Amino acid sequence: MTDSATAKGEQTRELILSTALRLFREQGYGKTTMRAIAAEAGVSVGNAYYYYSSKEHLMQAYYDHLQEQHREATVAILAGEKSFPKRLTGVLRSWLEVSEPYHEFAGTFFKSAAEPKSPLSPFSEQSRPAREASVETFRQVVEGSDLKLPADLRAELPELLWLMQMGIVLFWVHDDSKGLRRTHLLITSTVPLVDRLLRLTRIPGVRGVVTDLVGVIRSIKTA
Known part of the structure; x- marks a missing residue:
């Protein structure tokens, strides 16, 4: 395939995706075929299916696109800040x-997406690439910060922070406040609490509880 044909194919792929996202916003996901x-994109139905085999495939592409945008938005934050709460707040707000x-x-x-067996679930196998990319972003939040943690908790924390973000996403979905004020407040209120709790884990009396907690997390993941 020539470079021009490859470039044209990529343009068509992006056109179909951007058109789909616009129609999802205007008509709703369920009503858009x-x-x-x-x-709307000005391509044949066969051509649309050539690039995206289903609406679910389109949404997976949206996941990947959104994750890439998020990664790019966090570069400056993670490069210029060492404070863990500021890094975490910046990544969540971005x-x-x-x-x-x-x-x-x-x-x-x-x-x-809320249907457990749906390929659109953030926990599905189909969503693994976007999920792993997001967890990696939170790994960078932890690794480049001033936060000192027991090694076993440090290894599990990025995925726990991703789960925290999933909770914020659920809140965001239902947030009808102006400028998403409530979701921003949720972030600014919970991040300092998470930071304080994590720093407490280095206290000798808390260490045993942390070890037990990590054991529970790992047993659930491997069950």
């Missing part, structure tokens, strides 16, 4: 910023 996406254009259709999309 692949035929409507193809018609996710709100890159996700803001899709907030209106998040509710209808969440109905599909």
Whole structure:
């Protein structure tokens, strides 16, 4: 395949994805069909299916696109700040910023993503690449910070922080406050608590509890 053909194919792929996301925002995820996406993008239905085999495939592409945007938005934060709470706050807030254009259709999309067996679930095998990329971002939050932790907790913390973000995402989906004020307040209120709790884990009397907690986490993950 020539470079020009490759570039044209990538442009078509991006056009279909951007058109789909716009229609999801305007019409809702459930009401938007692949035929409507193809018609709006000005491509054949067969061409749309060539690049994306289903709406679920489109949403996985959205996950990947959103994660890449989030990663780029965190570069400056992680490069210029050592304070753990500031790093974590910056990463969580930057996710709100890159996700803001899709907030209106998040509710209808969440109905599909919340189904445990759905490929759109953030915990599904299909979502693994985006999930692992997000966990890696939180690993960088921890590793580049001033936070000192027991080694076993440090190894598990990035995934726990990702789970924290999933809780914030669920709150964000239902947040109808102006400028997502409540979600921002949730972040600024919980991050200092998380920071204090983590720093307490180095106290000798707390260390045994931490070891037990990490054991529970690991046993659940491998069950």
